[in-house]
Amino acid sequence: MSFSIPFHPNYEQLRKQAKDLHKACGKGDSSALGLLVEHHPKYSGTSPDDAVDASLSDVQLALARAYQFSSWPQLQRSVQEIESVEARVDDLSKQFAGADTAGRQRLLEPVHDRKRFVDYSDGDTELSAPDARLVIANSEGYALWSKYESYVRLDPVVRDLIVAIREGEHDTVRSILAKTPEVANPRWVAGFEPNWAGDSPGTPNDSIPLFDVSEAVFNGTNRKGNEGEIAADLLAAGADPNLDGQPLEGAVSFNCPRVVESLIAGGVDSEA
Missing domain, CATH: 1.10.720 (Transcription Termination Factor Rho, Rna-binding Domain; Chain A, Domain 1)
Known part of the structure; x- marks a missing residue:
């Protein structure tokens, strides 16, 4: 059982949903208990009856994960x-x-x-x-609303990573990637489909961490000379060097030879 965040989400409604599920668990409701068993690590592989006494925080965690967030605070923050x-x-x-x-x-x-x-x-x-x-x-x-909306609806941890990249905070980048390497590529709250230019499909370039490495140099927010190392760390964590052709295009357009070198070492398709 998984859910998608409504396009116009309401945090108070989500809080009420968690409280209602908590009450339902206490009454032995099979659907509510099944949510706990499916999404809460403490109850994984157990009998649904074992979740009858689940706390509200247990239910919030399970519900957050059903909405594809790592925790309730992350869901709260994003919404x-x-x-x-x-x-x-x-x-x-x-x-x-x-x-x-x-x-x-x-x-x-x-x-x-x-x-x-x-x-x-x-x-x-x-x-x-x-x-x-x-x-x-x-x-x-942001030049377009669609680009800003894409950023706002990114997974909160992806946004944390992009902020660290823009500031050239290499240690923070490493720390985030060590805990959640999957955020090396953009991902959005469940149910959101990015579209960077209205009727032109594609990933908004500034929602791509590997693109943001070069853009940060161009914009002057990272003057630390560590862009090549940051790009290499993103690639080592699984960043797609060929995502819509944007990482290489950004590195070339923004004159970032160190990023280009990291992309080449990471297997970028220079003929794409």
Whole structure:
């Protein structure tokens, strides 16, 4: 039994789901007990009856893993961050509607290219949700909402890894990869399908840790000269050197010869 996070998740609803499952376990409900046996390591391989006395924290862990998170705190963090971003969209639209002409222009200052607005035209006094999302994405350094949304909906540990890569924190990168080598490749909360440019399928490049190594050098957030070693560690952990052709393209475009060397040593297909 596995679940996917709703596209517009609600943490309080998930808390209620855990409490309801906990009560159901105490009553001997077979489906609830089966969830514990399937997803909680303590009850794996045991009789469902052994899970009748499971604690609420036991149920939360099993439920988090059914949603494909490693723990309840990771589920909580991811869902609340998604909720926070959606709240920012609503707040921005309300602020825009209540602002004067100068205030509306200040709210639009982060926008990279106004031609990307879906609905907004100069002089409008309302900002639609799609256009508010563009403003927020641009304010976070992402050209498109789809790219920022992809980042927000990454597994939280993948995001931790990307943050460490961007800052050139090699020890942190190693620590994360030692515990969870699978995050060397991007993975998203269950049920989310990334699409970096609307109708153009593909993995958003800045959701790929191996691409972010080179981008961090280009953006100047990592000036430590360790990009080759970080790339090598990602590859050793299982990072795909050929993922949509992005790692090599990034390393070449951003003039990162050390990353190119690591990619070649890691088996990148230079003819792709």
